[in-house]
Amino acid sequence: MLDLKNLYRPKSPEEAVRTLLETEGTGLYVAGGTIVVPTGSPSLDYLVDLTDAGLDYVRVEDTPDGGALVIGAMTRIADLATSPELASPTLRAIIEAAADMGTHTTRNRATVGGNVFAVHFPSDLPPAFLALGASIRLQGTDGPRDVSLEDFYARRSEVYRRGDLIVEIRVSVGHEGLASAFEKTGRTRVDVAIVSCAAAVAVSGGTIEMARVVLNGISPVPYVAADAGAYLAGKSPTEDVFREAGRLVSENVSPRGDHRASADYRRKVAGVMTARALSRAAGAV
Ligand SMILES: Cc1cc2nc3c(=O)[nH]c(=O)nc-3n(C[C@H](O)[C@H](O)[C@H](O)COP(=O)(O)OP(=O)(O)OC[C@H]3O[C@@H](n4cnc5c(N)ncnc54)[C@H](O)[C@@H]3O)c2cc1C
Structure with a gap:
């Protein structure tokens, strides 16, 4: 207390x-x-x-690579889920992750910055942001700096200094034909995830140009399934291919069991979530 x-x-x-x-x-x-x-x-x-620090905003900024969605750290999850700036197939995983998070009461209080910062349970937004290659802007004593979100989780002790404040999350929106989706399974609809998965897929001329799959709940920090991404590049976007990507994920992860689910259940569900997220993302391209 x-x-x-x-x-x-x-x-x-x-x-x-x-x-x-x-x-x-x-x-x-x-x-x-x-x-x-x-x-x-x-x-x-x-x-x-942080209520009065001026960090409650969602906007699209012009950038040399086609624009960026910029989300202030104090944006409430409920506001993110209904934000008109996110109404596109590219950003759908973010909307789905926000809309699925906890109860109405939690979403009305909880913020994007708090969800990204917390790692002691599987937060919902990080897989969606990571699948879309997001970065975060940190404010330190020597001014603001941008850090890839992947580095923030994978090399936190190197990139995060004591006192750093997450100012905003930045997602590039310039990749044409990129679509995304988010899947989550939990003990109940409002519980934190047993396993969650976000996929982003770009299809060009009938083949997968690029795919990123990110899961939470199967390792201490969000897991970027690089093997699945490498397997998918250049393949046709079929259900068989997505199931095989899911099988690769199940084979390569080593989750731990806890009071929510066993390690074996997590491993199997990780594959199912991967195939589903890929299929829905590719269906929206
Ligand atoms: C009943 C219940 C259900 C929940 N269900 C879910 C769920 O389904 N999915 C899910 O992902 N989470 C869930 N959560 C967890 C939590 O609500 C979210 O992770 C939420 O987004 C945390 O944000 P917050 O603003 O409340 O964080 P806070 O509690 O205010 O802060 C959390 C941590 O982040 C740090 N922090 C906050 N903002 C910043 C910043 N801008 N820069 C640096 N550090 C910062 C704080 O110092 C603290 O260490 C649930 C929580 C409850 C109580």
């Missing part, structure tokens, strides 16, 4: 970073609080509440 001495509400990302690093004692950022409030330790002295 929390036993705070102070709660700060900085007015900008820069002030948030300064407040977190320069305040005496032990502190944390708090966004929607759906993780921090129920699990926060009594040894926490203060929270830096």
Whole structure:
């Protein structure tokens, strides 16, 4: 249970970073609080509440490679799920992941930044963002910098410095013919995932030009199924090919069992989720 001495509400990302690093004692950022409030330790002295830091926005920006969807870290999951900027086959995995997350009450509080930051259970948005090659903008003491989301998970101790604030998530939207889909299985519809999977597929002239498959729930951080992506490139987008990609995923992963599901169940479901996500993504191209 929390036993705070102070709660700060900085007015900008820069002030948030300064407040977190320069305040005496032990502190944390708090966004929607759906993780921090129920699990926060009594040894926490203060929270830096990001509500007024100006990070609640979804917009499309012009970029040299055809545009980027930019999602502020304080965007609520419920707002993301209904955001008109995401109404395209390319970004469908993000909409589906957001719409499937927890209950209405959770989605109304929970934020995109909190979902991306948290890794102690399988968050829903990271597979969708990773399948679409997203990057995140971090604010540190020496200014903002962009980091690939894949590096953020795979090499967190190297790319993430103490006090860094996630400012926004950036997804390139310039790849024509790219479509995506998200699949999730859990104990109940509102529980966190046992296994989730996002796939992004680009088909050109009847063959798969590029495919990315990312799963959560089968390893400590989201798993990028590079073998499945390599297998799919240049193949026809058929159900048999998607099932074979799923089989490769099942064969290559080594999940752990827990109170939600056994390792064996996770391995099998990972293959099924992969084939389904690929099929639905390819069907939307
Ligand atoms: C009943 C219930 C059901 C849930 N179901 C699901 C589910 O189905 N799927 C799912 O993915 N999650 C689920 N969750 C988990 C949680 O709601 C989400 O992960 C949520 O998006 C976390 O966001 P938040 O804003 O509430 O994070 P917070 O609790 O505010 O913060 C979480 C962590 O992220 C850090 N943080 C937050 N924002 C930033 C930032 N901008 N920069 C740096 N660090 C930051 C905080 O310091 C903290 O360590 C559920 C939670 C509950 C309570």
